[in-house]
Amino acid sequence: MKTINLDIATPEKKIFSGKVKEITAPGINGEFGILPEHAPFTTILAPGVVEITYENGKVELLAVSGGYIEVNREKVILLVETAQRPEEADIETIKRRKEEKEKLLKSKDKKDVDYDKIQIELLREISKLKAFETLQRRKKYK
Amino acid sequence: MATLRAIRKRIKSAKNIQQITRAMKLVAAAKLKKAQERILSARTYADKIKEVIAELIINVEEKEYPLLCENTEIKKEALILITSDKGLCGSFNSNLIKEAIYKLRQCEDLNFILIGKKGYDYLKKFGKEIDMFKYNDKKIDWYDVEEIGNVVLNGYIKKKYKKVNIIYSEFQSSLQQKIKKEILLPVKAEELLKEKIVKRDFIYEPDEKVVLNALLERYIKSILLRTILESQSAEHGVRMVSMEMATNNAGDMIKNLTLLANKTRQAAITKEILEIVGGAEAIKG
Numbered sequence: 001m002k003t004i005n006l007d008i009a010t011p012e013k014k015i016f017s018g019k020v021k022e023i024t025a026p027g028i029n030g031e032f033g034i035l036p037e038h039a040p041f042t043t044i045l046a047p048g049v050v051e052i053t054y055e056n057g058k059v060e061l062l063a064v065s066g067g068y069i070e071v072n073r074e075k076v077i078l079l080v081e082t083a084q085r086p087e088e089a090d091i092e093t094i095k096r097r098k099e100e101k102e103k104l105l106k107s108k109d110k111k112d113v114d115y116d117k118i119q120i121e122l123l124r125e126i127s128k129l130k131a132f133e134t135l136q137r138r139k140k141y142k
Numbered sequence: 143m144a145t146l147r148a149i150r151k152r153i154k155s156a157k158n159i160q161q162i163t164r165a166m167k168l169v170a171a172a173k174l175k176k177a178q179e180r181i182l183s184a185r186t187y188a189d190k191i192k193e194v195i196a197e198l199i200i201n202v203e204e205k206e207y208p209l210l211c212e213n214t215e216i217k218k219e220a221l222i223l224i225t226s227d228k229g230l231c232g233s234f235n236s237n238l239i240k241e242a243i244y245k246l247r248q249c250e251d252l253n254f255i256l257i258g259k260k261g262y263d264y265l266k267k268f269g270k271e272i273d274m275f276k277y278n279d280k281k282i283d284w285y286d287v288e289e290i291g292n293v294v295l296n297g298y299i300k301k302k303y304k305k306v307n308i309i310y311s312e313f314q315s316s317l318q319q320k321i322k323k324e325i326l327l328p329v330k331a332e333e334l335l336k337e338k339i340v341k342r343d344f345i346y347e348p349d350e351k352v353v354l355n356a357l358l359e360r361y362i363k364s365i366l367l368r369t370i371l372e373s374q375s376a377e378h379g380v381r382m383v384s385m386e387m388a389t390n391n392a393g394d395m396i397k398n399l400t401l402l403a404n405k406t407r408q409a410a411i412t413k414e415i416l417e418i419v420g421g422a423e424a425i426k427g
Contacts, residue, residue: 007186009186009187009190010187010284011184011187011188011284011287011363011364011367012180012183012184012187012283012284012367013183013184014183014186014187027347028348028352029347029348039345040344040345041344041345041346041347042194042344042345042346042347042353043346043347043348043353044352044353044356068191068194068353068356068357068360070190070194070344072344077190079187079190079191079360081284081288081360082284
């Protein structure tokens, strides 16, 4: 059986390196899938869900916050800013954190709040939330 | 001459200090190892991005990319200075600050972006604008780097800065600290082209320009992360050496003081004997 050599790296560490059967990733022009012997190409990734099918047929989903993907003849390289496995976070906490931050942003009278920082954090939570919602939808569908 | 009791007290405090410095040396060694592991694990990402950019950058018009051309019409420059949060690491921070002040003399209109408390404490007195300040501890991660990167990139794209300079220390060996002065922005295409370039037959989606723009931003951020991690390694390396030296110096001091204490003790005994002998002679006589 033909397989793909996949490397996933974040700026801080390499999180995965190994053989997989199939990859689905969210490009900025829409979702796409990669099978073995795909033509070489590269694109920018949008925040969303990366789906990896291992050799034994097991499927794993990763919530990523944007990045870059390169497919060449030998391997597939996925560079993402953050990648999280769904079991590492639960949707309720993310939702709560998102609401907290929105509340903080609305309370403009407080002086000791770093609004820029919260804005960035909020965007991150939203993208995570989006990823996990896609994830749940897909689970139902299956 | 100091009394025996005073000397013994000094020996005791020197021993205490030696114990502390020895412990700090071991801690610094452990932290150095961790920091270096972080550099290594960050390398995959940075190297890959550099490779792809080098490949794309050959065929582009520099004018089309704001990050590649200098904002010549503006005078204001930005300086990113990476120092440590804590002291007790020899001349690590003062060397860096000296470079920053040297830069300040060359270019009056300078905004600071400071990473590390020591640099901040010193440079805030100069009354220059500080666009960003971050603590430089082991918790610093990609999120912080993204924040710093966004400040720098936005400032540059909105033509607030002419150039963005960066001063940091690179880890060479734990014995020496190498201060690096680099220009972060504009990105110099020639430097990237020094790497060996493999021209590959690729489809870029949606097109090369979008990919290159997105990658340039990530490239800047990955440089920032690297420099921060490098400077942390350098800090721990320098601290390790200076604490080793402090431990040795304390050892020398203890040796000298012990010698002095013994001499004083002997002198006191000799004096006592002399007094007794003298007293006995007086009674006899």
